[in-house]
Amino acid sequence: MKSDTIDAAVLGIGYMGGIHLAAAEESPCINKVYGYEPDRAKAEKSGKELGIEVTSDLEAILENPEIKLIYIASPNRYHSELAVKALRAGKSVLCEKPMGETLEQAEKLIHAGKETGNFLQIGFEIHYSKVYLLAKEWIDRGLIGTPVNCHVQYYSSEFHKKNTWRSNSEGSLIGEKLSHYLDMQKWFIGDEVEEVFSLSSPNVVPYFNHPDNHQISMRFKNGAVSQLNFLMYLAETDEGDPLLDTLKKQEDDGHALKTYIMGKKGAIEIDIFKRRIRRWEFKDSPIQLTSKIVETVTYTKEEEITWMHNVHGQNLRIAELAAKGLPPEVPASDAFNTMQICFAAEISEKEHRIVKLEEL
Numbered sequence: 001m002k003s004d005t006i007d008a009a010v011l012g013i014g015y016m017g018g019i020h021l022a023a024a025e026e027s028p029c030i031n032k033v034y035g036y037e038p039d040r041a042k043a044e045k046s047g048k049e050l051g052i053e054v055t056s057d058l059e060a061i062l063e064n065p066e067i068k069l070i071y072i073a074s075p076n077r078y079h080s081e082l083a084v085k086a087l088r089a090g091k092s093v094l095c096e097k098p099m100g101e102t103l104e105q106a107e108k109l110i111h112a113g114k115e116t117g118n119f120l121q122i123g124f125e126i127h128y129s130k131v132y133l134l135a136k137e138w139i140d141r142g143l144i145g146t147p148v149n150c151h152v153q154y155y156s157s158e159f160h161k162k163n164t165w166r167s168n169s170e171g172s173l174i175g176e177k178l179s180h181y182l183d184m185q186k187w188f189i190g191d192e193v194e195e196v197f198s199l200s201s202p203n204v205v206p207y208f209n210h211p212d213n214h215q216i217s218m219r220f221k222n223g224a225v226s227q228l229n230f231l232m233y234l235a236e237t238d239e240g241d242p243l244l245d246t247l248k249k250q251e252d253d254g255h256a257l258k259t260y261i262m263g264k265k266g267a268i269e270i271d272i273f274k275r276r277i278r279r280w281e282f283k284d285s286p287i288q289l290t291s292k293i294v295e296t297v298t299y300t301k302e303e304e305i306t307w308m309h310n311v312h313g314q315n316l317r318i319a320e321l322a323a324k325g326l327p328p329e330v331p332a333s334d335a336f337n338t339m340q341i342c343f344a345a346e347i348s349e350k351e352h353r354i355v356k357l358e359e360l
C-alpha cells in the first residue's frame with residue numbers, strides 16, 4: 001500500500017470514466033480505485049475487463065470509509081444527484097460538467113457543496129490545459145492590455161449520434177459542450193458577466209432533442225463582450241472524437257475551434273486544428289493603428305492531450321489536493337456561475353430577449 005494515500009471511486013465507467021480511472025490508477029496519492037455502474041451485468045463485465053472492483057451498489061461505495069474521493073462521469077442527468085449523495089457521505093468530489101441539466105439540479109449541488117464544506121470541483125479542465133494556460137499567462141502579464149472582446153468559433157461534425165443519452169438529452173449542448181468555452185471566455189476576460197443574449201436557428205440534425213447550433217453573446221460588467229458560435233453538423237463526419245482524430249484532414253474539412261482574445265494593446269488567437277497559439281501587438285503610427293504577430297507557439301500531436309483537454313493532468317492534481325486536504329483550485333462557485341450563464345442563454349433563446357444574470 002502506498003503511504004499517505006486515499007482510495008477513490010469512479011461513478012460511470014464509460015469513455016470519460018475510463019480517463020478518470022487511468023488517472024486514479026496512475027496517481028501516487030491513490031491506493032485503490034473502485035468503479036460503479038448501476039446495471040449489475042455491466043458492472044460485472046467492466047470489472048472483469050478492467051481488473052478492478054466495479055459494483056452496482058452505490059451505498060457500498062458511499063459507506064466505505066477508505067474511499068475519500070469520488071469522480072463522477074455518468075450521463076449529465078445524474079450528476080447532481082450522485083454528487084450531492086457523495087458530498088453528504090463526506091467524500092471529496094470531482095464532478096464532470098455540467099452541474100445539472102436544469103438550474104435546480106445545479107443549485108442543489110452547489111448548496112450541498114456549501115453546506116458540507118467538502119471538496120467540490122467541476123471538470124473544467126481547460127484551466128489545466130497548456131494552450132489555454134499560456135493564453136491566460138499572456139493576458140495576466142499584460143501583453144495584450146485589457147481584454148475587451150473574446151470570440152470562439154466552434155464548428156464540428158455530428159458526433160453525438162442517434163438515440164444516445166446525448167442526442168436524447170433534456171439538457172442542451174450549451175451545458176454539455178459549450179459550458180467549457182463560456183467558462184473559458186469568462187476566465188480570459190476576468191470580470192463578472194452581467195447579461196447574456198443567445199440565438200439558435202432551426203435544426204439541421206433532426207434527431208437531437210435540443211438545438212444543434214448556438215450564437216451566445218455575453219456582456220461583462222467592465223464593458224467587455226464575448227461571442228461564441230457553435231454548429232454541430234458542418235464538418236465531414238468522422239468516426240471518433242473529431243478533436244482527437246485525424247487533425248490534419250479536419251483542419252480543412254469544415255472543423256474549427258478557434259478562440260480570439262482582443263485586448264487594448266494586442267490580441268491572441270488559439271487555433272486547435274492548427275495546434276497553434278499566436279500573439280499580436282498593436283502600435284500607433286502616424287497613419288493608422290498597426291498590428292504585428294510577435295509570438296507563435298505550436299505543439300505536436302503527442303503533446304495534444306496536455307495542451308488541449310488535460311483531463312488526465314487535472315485529475316492527477318485533484319487526487320493530490322484531496323489526499324492532502326487542500327481546497328479546490330477552480331472554485332465550484334465559479335463553475336456554478338458558468339452554469340447560470342448556460343441557463344441564461346437557454347432562457348434567452350426561448351424567450352427571445354437579453355437575460356440579466358441577476359434574474360437567476
Ligand SMILES: NC(=O)c1ccc[n+]([C@@H]2O[C@H](COP(=O)([O-])OP(=O)(O)OC[C@H]3O[C@@H](n4cnc5c(N)ncnc54)[C@H](O)[C@@H]3O)[C@@H](O)[C@H]2O)c1
Pocket residue numbers: 011012013014015016017036037038042072073074075076078082096097098123124125165176309311
Ligand atoms: N470534460 C470533458 O472534456 C468531457 C469530455 C467527455 C465527456 N465528459 C462528461 O463525462 C460524462 C460521461 O460522458 P461519456 O462520454 O463518458 O459517456 P458514456 O456514455 O461513454 O459513459 C457514461 C457511463 O455512465 C454509466 N451510467 C449510466 N447511468 C448511470 C448512473 N445513474 N450512475 C452512474 N453511472 C451511470 C453508463 O452506463 C456509462 O458507462 C458526461 O457528463 C460528459 O459531459 C466530459
